[in-house]
Amino acid sequence: MARPKKGEFQKTDSPFKQLRLAAGLSQEDLVRIMGVSVSSISRWERGEAEPTMTVYQMKAFCRAVNKTLEDLPDSLLAPQLTMQKEECKQR
Numbered sequence: 001m002a003r004p005k006k007g008e009f010q011k012t013d014s015p016f017k018q019l020r021l022a023a024g025l026s027q028e029d030l031v032r033i034m035g036v037s038v039s040s041i042s043r044w045e046r047g048e049a050e051p052t053m054t055v056y057q058m059k060a061f062c063r064a065v066n067k068t069l070e071d072l073p074d075s076l077l078a079p080q081l082t083m084q085k086e087e088c089k090q091r
Contacts, residue, residue, distance in 0.1 A: 016044050020041075020065065023064060023066060033063075034061055034064070035060070
């Protein structure tokens with residue numbers, strides 16, 4: 001698959017990548033914002049690893065993509081956070 005030109009939206013199945021691209025961020029931008037390695041972000045986007053983030057990193061990601069924790073797809077959340085999110089919805 002050819003690389004998209006700068007500013008061109010690339011089709012992807014990764015919700016993490018979709019949020020990053022929609023926010024106009026590069027992987028390097030998220031490295032600086034979240035304090036994770038570019039290889040981690042790349043693996044998350046390719047589906048080779050589940051996103052594992054600290055609370056600080058999750059908050060930084062939410063701010064960067066202008067979303068709340070409740071707005072994030074469950075696939076980006078640890079199982080404990082998914083359960084807490086569901087409990088909050090039921091209240």
